[in-house]
Amino acid sequence: MTLMESAPxxxxxxxxxxxxxLAANRFxxxxxxxxxxxxxxxxxxxxxxxxxxxxxxxxxxxxVLGEYPEIRHILVRHExxxxxxxxxxxxxxxxxxxxxxxxxxxxxxxxxxxxxxxMDSAPLVAITGQVGRSMIGKxxxxxxxxxxxxxxxxxxxxxxxxxxxxxxxxxKAFFLAQTGxxxxxxxxxxxxxxxxxxxxxxxxxxxxxxxxSPTIIGHTRQIKQAANLINQAQRPVILHGxxxxxxxxxxxxxxxxxxxxIPVISTLQGLSAFPSAHPLSLGMPGMHGGIHAxxxxxxxxVLIAIGxxxxxxxxGNLKSFARNSKIIHIDIDPAEIGKNVxxxxxxxxxxxxxxxxxxxxxxxxxxxxxxxxxxxxxxxDTKRRGNEMDRRGILPPQFIIQKMRxxxxxxxxxxxxxxxxQMWVAQHFEFEKANTFISSGGLGxxxxxxxxxxxxxxxxxxxxxxVWTVTGDGGFQMNLQELATCVQDDIHVKIAIFNNGVLGMIxxxxxxxxDKRYHSTPITGPDFVKLAEAYGIKAWxxxxxxxxxxxxxxxxEWPGPALVEFLIPEAEMVMPMVPPGGSNMDAIESxx
Amino acid sequence: MATATAPTQTLHTIVVYLEDEPGALNRVVNLxxxxxxxxxxxxxxxxxxxxxxxxxxxxxGEDSTVEQCTKQLYKLLEVIKVTDVTDDxxxxxxxxxxxxxxxxxxxxxxxxxxxEIFKARVLDVAADAITVEITGPEEDVERxxxxxxxxxxxESVRTGRIAISRGSVANSAI
Numbered sequence: 001m002t003l004m005e006s007a008p009x010x011x012x013x014x015x016x017x018x019x020x021x022l023a024a025n026r027f028x029x030x031x032x033x034x035x036x037x038x039x040x041x042x043x044x045x046x047x048x049x050x051x052x053x054x055x056x057x058x059x060x061x062x063x064v065l066g067e068y069p070e071i072r073h074i075l076v077r078h079e080x081x082x083x084x085x086x087x088x089x090x091x092x093x094x095x096x097x098x099x100x101x102x103x104x105x106x107x108x109x110x111x112x113x114x115x116x117x118x119m120d121s122a123p124l125v126a127i128t129g130q131v132g133r134s135m136i137g138k139x140x141x142x143x144x145x146x147x148x149x150x151x152x153x154x155x156x157x158x159x160x161x162x163x164x165x166x167x168x169x170x171x172k173a174f175f176l177a178q179t180g181x182x183x184x185x186x187x188x189x190x191x192x193x194x195x196x197x198x199x200x201x202x203x204x205x206x207x208x209x210x211x212x213s214p215t216i217i218g219h220t221r222q223i224k225q226a227a228n229l230i231n232q233a234q235r236p237v238i239l240h241g242x243x244x245x246x247x248x249x250x251x252x253x254x255x256x257x258x259x260x261x262i263p264v265i266s267t268l269q270g271l272s273a274f275p276s277a278h279p280l281s282l283g284m285p286g287m288h289g290g291i292h293a294x295x296x297x298x299x300x301x302v303l304i305a306i307g308x309x310x311x312x313x314x315x316g317n318l319k320s321f322a323r324n325s326k327i328i329h330i331d332i333d334p335a336e337i338g339k340n341v342x343x344x345x346x347x348x349x350x351x352x353x354x355x356x357x358x359x360x361x362x363x364x365x366x367x368x369x370x371x372x373x374x375x376x377x378x379x380x381d382t383k384r385r386g387n388e389m390d391r392r393g394i395l396p397p398q399f400i401i402q403k404m405r406x407x408x409x410x411x412x413x414x415x416x417x418x419x420x421x422q423m424w425v426a427q428h429f430e431f432e433k434a435n436t437f438i439s440s441g442g443l444g445x446x447x448x449x450x451x452x453x454x455x456x457x458x459x460x461x462x463x464x465x466x467v468w469t470v471t472g473d474g475g476f477q478m479n480l481q482e483l484a485t486c487v488q489d490d491i492h493v494k495i496a497i498f499n500n501g502v503l504g505m506i507x508x509x510x511x512x513x514x515d516k517r518y519h520s521t522p523i524t525g526p527d528f529v530k531l532a533e534a535y536g537i538k539a540w541x542x543x544x545x546x547x548x549x550x551x552x553x554x555x556x557e558w559p560g561p562a563l564v565e566f567l568i569p570e571a572e573m574v575m576p577m578v579p580p581g582g583s584n585m586d587a588i589e590s591x592x
Numbered sequence: 593m594a595t596a597t598a599p600t601q602t603l604h605t606i607v608v609y610l611e612d613e614p615g616a617l618n619r620v621v622n623l624x625x626x627x628x629x630x631x632x633x634x635x636x637x638x639x640x641x642x643x644x645x646x647x648x649x650x651x652x653g654e655d656s657t658v659e660q661c662t663k664q665l666y667k668l669l670e671v672i673k674v675t676d677v678t679d680d681x682x683x684x685x686x687x688x689x690x691x692x693x694x695x696x697x698x699x700x701x702x703x704x705x706x707x708e709i710f711k712a713r714v715l716d717v718a719a720d721a722i723t724v725e726i727t728g729p730e731e732d733v734e735r736x737x738x739x740x741x742x743x744x745x746x747e748s749v750r751t752g753r754i755a756i757s758r759g760s761v762a763n764s765a766i
Contacts, residue, residue: 151619152626156669159614176669211611211672335663338656 030201034163034194035061038127039068041170044203047071047098049089049458051082055102056142057129060194074458074489077481079106081451083113083126084479087184088415088438088455090123094248096177097455100127104142107188108149112445115153117184119442120269121246123177124184125170126150132192133161147188155183161190163198171204180214181333182246214332218349218357226304226328226345227361233302235370236262239285239314242269242441243307243331243351250274250434252355253306260365263374265293267308269441272431282374286314287578288423292377294584297322299373305329307351310340311442320583330354384575384589385428392545397421397498397568400548401428404468404496407552412436412466413456417449417475420504423574425470447478453493454482466494466556473499473525483535486561494555495563497528500570508573512588513580532563539563599654603632605682605755606658608647608665609639609673609765616670620647623668629653629661633686633752644672644765648754672765681758687727687751690737693744695720703743710736721746 032040038061042050049072054062065073076082079101090097097117101110107128117124131140147157155176158169166189173185230236244253250273257264257280264274265282274281285293294316297303303325308314315321318340326344329337330351337346347354388398401424404412410432416422416439431437438456440448453469460467476497486493498504507521532539538558540551542565555562576587610616617636624631632650639646651658662674694700694717703722707714712726726736730753737748757763 147615148618151615151622209669211669333667335660335667337663339660 030199031197032200033060033064033197034166034189035064036067037163037166037198037200038170038189038194039064039071040200041167041203042098043068043070045170045174046095049074050098050100051076051085051089051455052100052127053079053082053102053106055104055106055129057103057131057191058100058106058194060191061129072458074454074485074491076451076485078479079109080112080447081454081479081482081485083110083124084116084440084445084448084451085455085458086126087113087117087120087122087124088452089459090117090177090182090455091120091245091438092413092435092456092459094123094178094246094435096123096125096174098125098127102129102142103131103146103191104144106142107144107146110186111149111153112443114150114184114186116440116443116445116448118153118155120440121182121242122184123182125173125177126154126184126186128186128188129194130159130188130190133190134192136190146186150186153184154186157186157188159188159190160193163193163196166193166198167200168204168207171207172209175207176209176212180212214350215334215348216332216350216353218330218347218354220357222345222347223354223358224361226330226347227358229302229326229328229345230260230262230304230358231361231363231365234367235300236260236302236304236367237282237296237300237325238262238264238304238306239267239297239308240264240270240273240306241267241308242273244270244273245307245435247307247332247350247352249307249352249355252352252359254278255359256304256355256362259359260362261367261371262304263296263371265289265297267311267314267441268426268439270308271426271439272437273434275432276430277432282378284426286311286316286584287580288427288574288576289314289584290378290381290427291576291587291589292374292381294578294587295377296374297325298585300325303327305331305341305343306355307331309333309336312340315340316578316584317581320585381576388575394569395543395545395548395566397424397566397572398428399545400496400498400566400568401425401470403548404470404552405429407549408466408468408556410436412468413438413460415439415449415452415456415467415469417469417471418444418446418505419472419475420500420508420572420574421470421472421498423505424498427574446475449475450479450482450493450495453495454486454491457491457493463492467492468494468496468556470496470498472504473497473501473528474503474523476528477523477525480531483532483537483561483563487536491561492559493561494558495532495561496552497563497565498568499525499528499565500568500572501525502570504572505574507570508577511571511573511591512577528563528565537561537563539565541565541567543567599656601652601654602678604651604653604658604676604678605684605753606649606651606662606665607673607675607677607755607763608649608671610645610647610668611670611672612638612643612645613670616645616668617647619668619670620665623664624651624661627661627664629657633750635752635754639765641765646765648752650753673763675763677755677757677763682755683758684729684753684755685727686730686733686753687725688733688737689715689723689725689749690740690745691721691723691747692740693720693746694722699743703740706736706739712736
């Protein structure tokens with residue numbers, strides 16, 4: 001790139017706000033246009049990959065993007081997919097994912113992805129182009145009020161109205177997205193702000209945000225009280241969520257559980273933060289959780305909620321949730337405490353930090369009687385799961401998940417779409433390594449799986465670590481255009497489509513709660529194998545149990561993107577199932 | 593868990609300091625809409641500190657709801673400080689300007705008399721109308737309104753509640 005040296009003289013700013021002598025300026029001052037300032041900032045932030053789509057007002061940026069080979073730009077086929085890919089990239093790397101769209105439809109196409117990241121606290125910076133400053137508010141071509149639209153689904157957003165504010169705004173955006181409770185931040189940049197020049201003294205090293213100071217360190221007395229309560233507990237249970245992953249508190253969670261002999265329940269978003277095969281793991285609770293996990297919460301005397309937010313899919317009817325328990329709630333977001341469930345001991349702080357302090361006051365315990373009781377409930381669940389697996393003449397989805405796990409191993413990163421297959425993965429894929437399960441849990445966004453796998457694939461540097469998406473024939477068709485992106489940018493994602501020819505989860509609800517009126521749930525699709533081949537992607541179709549493991553192995557080893565379609569039974573259901581709004585103790589255990 | 597008796601909804605006075613930036617007010621109002629909190633009144637203006645606005649909100653809700661509301665307010669980047677001053681020792685004021693029909697000599701005299709009692713100021717007089725300004729606790733404003741209603745209120749405007757603490761201790765953005 002060319003450094004445009006200038007002699008800004010009077011206009012030069014230094015950190016002290018005083019003009020520098022002209023001689024000093026000659027080597028430090030740089031006047032750059034907004035487009036190059038943005039690129040400089042992204043590189044300074046360590047951005048290696050961004051997912052974008054060009055458009056009229058972004059042209060000044062795309063004009064200079066080629067000067068910055070440090071940034072790999074992935075041309076997606078739809079901005080929504082770019083948003084999901086950036087979201088998953090952020091979740092897997094624990095850095096900020098970056099997506100970009102042009103003004104108007106480009107920006108509104110990002111909305112679903114931004115809302116998805118917001119619900120799941122994923123670090124994301126969305127950059128949108130805006131019409132030129134003089135055109136704003138005139139209903140100009142491709143103008144939309146994207147800061148207004150995304151106001152309730154971003155942690156914060158900015159419309160940058162002056163090129164000299166750009167660097168500082170980008171710094172703030174990245175800082176905000178990844179600190180405290182992570183989330184999406186949007187920066188809207190008018191076309192002429194990309195074009196106008198401003199003095200660029202380098203990327204700011206620090207950021208001042210007066211109204212923002214997340215509480216990291218927990219209240220000492222509260223932590224002590226919590227430890228005392230845990231030490232006295234007879235039937236304690238840990239219920240943890242995604243907060244363990246965002247704060248990287250895997251070891252601290254395991255230390256607490258093992259030292260005090262406490263069973264661990266992981267919410268959908270918490271899965272993979274604690275090994276599924278650990279003797280203390282009870283898997284997932286709630287609507288499709290294990291009967292034993294829901295029973296354990298119900299009969300616990302102390303419930304230790306860590307980095308989670310008591311979602312309705314977790315609690316079921318609040319009136320009957322953990323009614324005998326004293327609840328300790330640890331979360332970085334004070335607004336989550338007491339939002340849905342009253343808490344005995346609230347602790348606001350970073351989960352890792354709080355657990356490190358708390359674990360020092362935790363006594364070694366054995367809860368043999370309590371764990372035996374839970375084991376009794378689990379036995380029933382294990383039997384039911386065994387029956388689900390062991391069926392001849394059909395291809396049980398649960399069986400496919402089990403085989404995937406056997407073939408791919410505990411390192412594999414799995415992204416999922418939304419629906420039945422999502423729950424089957426959550427129930428049956430034994431997660432071993434931390435942060436290997438990426439799912440749209442909060443918003444439940446169909447079409448998430450494939451683009452998320454693209455983001456995850458680019459995030460996982462080790463080529464030997466498999467990255468798969470498990471998706472349904474419905475969800476896959478919501479973003480299947482990204483097959484072309486996988487080919488053009490050589491992104492080796494592996495796709496498993498669970499094809500039952502219906503919108504399975506909706507059909508399941510129709511079957512159980514809506515009088516079997518199967519309206520608008522039968523869904524056709526293309527020949528997925530031929531479709532993949534049309535894109536130049538290797539594909540297989542599997543309908544026999546004996547083919548499952550060999551095909552997964554072959555697809556996994558294939559040197560490129562690959563797709564496997566599994567033909568599963570239409571009427572298959574996710575069990576157990578708590579009726580919506582019902583008590584977690586009233587789960588249905590079989591479809592009959 | 594929830595108690596058997598229905599939780600009571602009361603009025604809460606909340607003071608919010610926020611940075612005076614474009615969209616800041618929009619964010620606050622949007623938050624109330626999105627989460628279904630009821631705003632009874634909202635009043636906002638500059639403070640003694642540059643670029644800092646002070647907002648007085650009157651919110652109706654259960655204590656727990658209002659507490660949740662203040663926590664959500666804190667999550668807004670521009671919001672510097674939120675204080676629920678309902679149970680504090682505070683001075684509360686509201687201002688109203690009322691244009692009332694006064695087309696008969698006797699009604700004009702009565703309105704002037706009421707205004708004097710309520711320490712309201714006559715701002716403007718027309719042949720058939722009087723415009724008065726009243727400042728005071730909301731109860732006074734309400735009572736004054738009630739008295740004037742019989743003459744026919746042609747137009748009125750109210751600022752909503754503003755509040756400040758008594759004594760020497762000061763609330764501030766810091």
